[in-house]
Amino acid sequence: MLRSFSFYNPTKIYFGKDSLDNLKAELSNYGDTLLLTYGKNAVKSMGLYDQVTDILKDAGKKVVELSGVMPNPTYTKLMEGVKLVKENNVSLILAVGGGSVIDCAKGIAVSAYCEDDPFETYWLKYKGLANKIVPVASILTMVGTGSEMNGGSVITHEEMKIKASRVFPAQVYPKFSILNPEYTFSVPRYQMVSGVFDTMSHLMEQYFSGNDNNTTDYVIESLLKSSIDNVRAALKNPEDYESRSNLMWNATLALNTLTGLSKVQDWQVHMIEHQLGAYTDCAHGMGLAAISLPYYRHIYPNGLDKFVRFAKEIWGVSTEGKTKEAVAEEGINAMEKFLNECGIVTSIKELGATKEMLPKIEESTVILGRGYKKLTRDEILSILEACF
Ligand code: NZQ
Ligand code: ZN
Numbered sequence: 001m002l003r004s005f006s007f008y009n010p011t012k013i014y015f016g017k018d019s020l021d022n023l024k025a026e027l028s029n030y031g032d033t034l035l036l037t038y039g040k041n042a043v044k045s046m047g048l049y050d051q052v053t054d055i056l057k058d059a060g061k062k063v064v065e066l067s068g069v070m071p072n073p074t075y076t077k078l079m080e081g082v083k084l085v086k087e088n089n090v091s092l093i094l095a096v097g098g099g100s101v102i103d104c105a106k107g108i109a110v111s112a113y114c115e116d117d118p119f120e121t122y123w124l125k126y127k128g129l130a131n132k133i134v135p136v137a138s139i140l141t142m143v144g145t146g147s148e149m150n151g152g153s154v155i156t157h158e159e160m161k162i163k164a165s166r167v168f169p170a171q172v173y174p175k176f177s178i179l180n181p182e183y184t185f186s187v188p189r190y191q192m193v194s195g196v197f198d199t200m201s202h203l204m205e206q207y208f209s210g211n212d213n214n215t216t217d218y219v220i221e222s223l224l225k226s227s228i229d230n231v232r233a234a235l236k237n238p239e240d241y242e243s244r245s246n247l248m249w250n251a252t253l254a255l256n257t258l259t260g261l262s263k264v265q266d267w268q269v270h271m272i273e274h275q276l277g278a279y280t281d282c283a284h285g286m287g288l289a290a291i292s293l294p295y296y297r298h299i300y301p302n303g304l305d306k307f308v309r310f311a312k313e314i315w316g317v318s319t320e321g322k323t324k325e326a327v328a329e330e331g332i333n334a335m336e337k338f339l340n341e342c343g344i345v346t347s348i349k350e351l352g353a354t355k356e357m358l359p360k361i362e363e364s365t366v367i368l369g370r371g372y373k374k375l376t377r378d379e380i381l382s383i384l385e386a387c388f
Contacts, residue, residue, distance in 0.1 A: 196285070205270060298379065311334070
């Protein structure tokens with residue numbers, strides 16, 4: 001059954017090899033000055049920086065730049081952007097990069113004209129938007145987060161050791177996003193598989209919740225199967241346009257609210273990973289993979305039928321002559337085998353965690369209690385120990 005929902009996603013998507021051709025026309029909707037923001041090296045080394053700045057020049061825009069946005073973007077970096085926006089009366093923030101650059105751009109957009117402390121207001125107290133928002137647009141170069149078509153902004157406060165996620169409403173979604181799968185050819189293997197698992201985790205966080213039969217679960221299953229098939233192809237040939245294009249669109253669909261419709265949604269794996277990231281600065285998708293295995297092994301008895309369906313539909317596990325528990329476990333084992341095949345890290349020690357960090361990560365993890373089992377603090381610690 002599908003319960004009542006409303007669906008509205010205002011981001012305009014330009015997808016394909018020629019999608020950058022649409023940038024100039026889009027720019028005519030904004031004022032004279034733009035903030036161009038990007039990461040450390042990739043955008044320049046792939047030649048995209050020159051292409052984009054040529055278009056901006058051609059469109060007669062004045063450009064100020066915020067470079068060096070790091071993976072797991074920090075609040076300090078965000079506040080550097082705030083200063084630039086205010087000093088230059090910026091009319092559009094153009095983010096060129098992966099989820100970190102886009103999340104930071106959204107963070108700047110809501111913070112620039114916030115009169116109180118923005119981190120406390122929007123990421124800790126989760127207050128409603130009450131100030132002017134600067135429009136954001138994106139050119140995506142790394143696949144996984146879905147930030148190109150949603151209101152998510154995940155920001156790390158270094159002193160507080162909190163990696164906080166906020167999902168902002170439609171005004172903060174990118175106005176338009178340019179998705180050219182060719183831009184992802186140069187993403188290193190480690191980052192690529194991390195991003196694909198992030199996509200898969202978004203799908204599973206939404207799938208493993210509720211017990212009703214609805215179309216959203218069928219959509220999720222298709223996107224999971226497509227992600228598995230296409231990452232295998234992209235690992236064989238990193239410049240395979242077909243698989244890169246499928247992976248790119250899977251990631252967008254996995255977190256543009258479509259696959260959450262009528263779902264309760266769990267998100268506990270993300271809550272644990274964000275604090276793991278606050279302490280280790282690990283690649284987001286790798287942290288999710290490590291936590292997912294012990295988490296799902298722990299909670300599957302509480303959502304047994306769904307884990308049986310997952311094993312059958314996603315991993316092709318046969319049910320004949322087996323208990324439901326055996327089938328569910330085989331499904332999770334098949335996922336572990338796939339992670340190993342892709343070179344995805346499943347130990348948080350390998351991601352930089354130390355034994356001493358585990359209680360701190362546990363204490364600072366938000367417990368949501370929306371999945372098949374509401375975890376206790378002790379259970380979070382056991383999950384962290386199990387993937388150490
Ligand atoms: O810094 P540069 O040189 O640009 O290199 C980046 C970065 O080191 C590199 N890269 C990006 N495009 C490339 C490339 N390298 C070569 N060729 C290219 N075309 O990739 C590295 C990782 O980039 P990053 O943006 O950090 O990765 P990702 O897209 O996975 O973003 C991760 C961040 O997004 C948050 C995560 O928590 C994390 O902070 N998330 C955001 C969400 C959202 N907005 O809805 C939801 C997610 O669950 C997630 O929490
Ligand atoms: Zn994620």
